[in-house]
Amino acid sequence: IPLDHLADLVDELPPGLQPPQLLPSVVILGRPNVGKSTLFNKLIGRRQAIVGDEPGITRDRHYGVVEWLGRNFELVDTGGIVPDDEAIIPVNIFRQASFAIEGATLLLWVVDAREGVTPLDEELVRHLRATGKPVFIVANKVESESVRAAAGEFYRFGFDTLFPVSAEHGTGTAELLDAILDFTQAPVAAPPPPERIRVAVIGRPNVGKSSLINAILGEERVIVSPIAGTTRDAIDTDLVHNGRAFTLIDTAGIRRKGRTTAMAEKFSVIMARKALERADVAVLLLDAVEGPTHLDEVIAGYALESGTSILLALNKWDTIEKDANTAKLYERQLRERVKFLDYAPAVFISALTGQRVTRVLDLAVRAYDARYRRIPTGELNRFFTEHLATPRATMPTSTPVKVHYVTQARSVPPTFVLFTNSTKKLHFSYIRYVENRLRENFDFFATPLRIVSRPRL
Ligand code: GDP
């Protein structure tokens, strides 16, 4: 069973994560070639594992932080510390990796279930016991029922916790991670949100980006402007609005004479992409007079790809002749163009008159808070009982997949794991159903959600 999304869940560390030395430390030990390095890479989520059968292969990166279900621990691969040709004498492992072992909260003793107990394993056990540390046995290379049964042989060493896994395929690793977290009581990994809400104002030329920034700054107290070093491309301006600190990232850039329309358009896309890398919230500005264009759609696509929270702001609303239905009509037209941004709210503004420009900041606060939101387990369990416990019509009835429970793996962007009774992927429409219920129940405003399913058989 390929569990590639395990890697997805432990990808890049969120900003502000605790330094590794404050985390529980879990140390992988075992004789050469049992799969320590493969397991390490699987748990860390590194795809390009450095593994090989040649003895003494150098592995220089053997420390890492694992995030799993919102918690962190440090993982150490002693196979990276002790060369294989020296590790065939167990005492060498314990001498050379003594620093890591002494600091360990838990030891993972990796064995090869296909080969069974070897004399080297017997010798290792004596040293493992001498550490006085808790030990989980990880019986690796379990890829068949017969090997799974054979793995039971390792129970005779008196450690009562054994996990059959296949580090290569990722089977059993979720159970192992759950047990590690239960045991170590790892701290919650909620990243402290950055102090400032970084808002990028993006859009094609002449939609009113500069005007909007100026309108906001005209209304608000400007604290610092502009920040040195960023003036060349995007201009950052710090401000405070209703007690919340913002950095506005202005992508309008320096106006140069003689720039052609085509050049300016290309430039606006490049600037948007750069700003999106640093932003929490993107305000995609559109021109109400001209209506949504292909270039708006292109920029919207990059905003979607970046994973930022997104607000759609239709500018120059002052120039539109309005009746009761005008806003609805314009919004429908806009949504036709950017169907894929259905979670982004639309707001009608005028940078010229200042109409609703501070509302943009209020919405940005709501979007930002949604982005960093963590749903407490109790609330998520109630949500599950109410909305997910019974199968829905949106599931194909021929092969109903049952969801056992749901958990939030991380924030930024909020990511949820549905544990199911099947290795089959959940149907797209069901994922949509879950997404919509999550949005309604927990105000995931203007923010993309990631929903993955994982078999828990
Ligand atoms: P280490 O020396 O203990 O770090 O072991 P490695 O991670 O370098 O793995 C040794 C060999 O076992 C490599 O050829 C891996 O591809 C293979 N291996 C590791 N894990 C598994 C597994 O779960 N199943 C199978 N079939 N082979 C594995």
Ligand code: GDP
């Ligand atoms: P940018 O290229 O996106 O930074 O756009 P600018 O802020 O330079 O605005 C382009 C043009 O649109 C200027 O002539 C502005 O005066 C005008 N403009 C911007 N916002 C508004 C608005 O809300 N209403 C009207 N009527 N004109 C606007």
